[in-house]
Amino acid sequence: MSAIFHIRMAVPGDLDAIMALLQVNQPVFGRLLRDHVAGELDPSPGMKRKYWFVAEQAGQVVGTIYCYHGLRDISYPNYLCVDASAKGSGIGAHLLEAVESQARDMGQKSVQFQCPEGNSANALYARLGYTNTGRELASRNYLINWERTFRRT
Known part of the structure; x- marks a missing residue:
């Protein structure tokens, strides 16, 4: 696959x-999440705090990320997924960068998210300069807490 990719806002099409990426990378969601994702792709004005981004490469969607921009000046990215054929190409980092750029534009003060302990994505977050703010037990597994605070200008 070509190394050239483009990050854009997701559309209903x-x-x-997106569902194919979620089902491969996070199979626990399955079909239960489909209606939820479809609703958040709705471009109506009421959805202005919830966004999906996609990465396109050679006309194919090869990555996605969701973000909820909270009311307390904190944005919460989630569901970062990159197709196996495109891993290591920088798509994950660029998807996070798109979320951060939008969060800054909306006046948010930080992004915060969690990743299961032992997940290889934790190395990416550390390399990108996110701060590991600890871990917490969720069910029977630990989640690593990550944060990036934006400087006010």
Whole structure:
């Protein structure tokens, strides 16, 4: 696959590709999440705090990320997924960068998210300069807490 990719806001036509990525990378969600994702791809004005981004490469959606921009000046990215054929190409970092850029534009003060302990994505977050703020037990597994605070200008 070509190394050139483009990050953009997701549109309703991306639903099947997003669901395919979610089901491979986070199979626990399955079909239960489909209606939820479809609703958040709705471009209506009421959805202005919830966004999906996709990475396109050679006309194919090869990555996705969701972000909820909270009311307390904190944005919460989630569901970062990159197709196996595109891993290591920088797509995950660029998807996070798109979320951060939007969060800054909305006046948010930070992004915060969690990742299961032992997940290889934790190395990416550390390399990108996110702060590990600890871990917490969720069910039977630990989650690593990550944060980046933006400087006010």
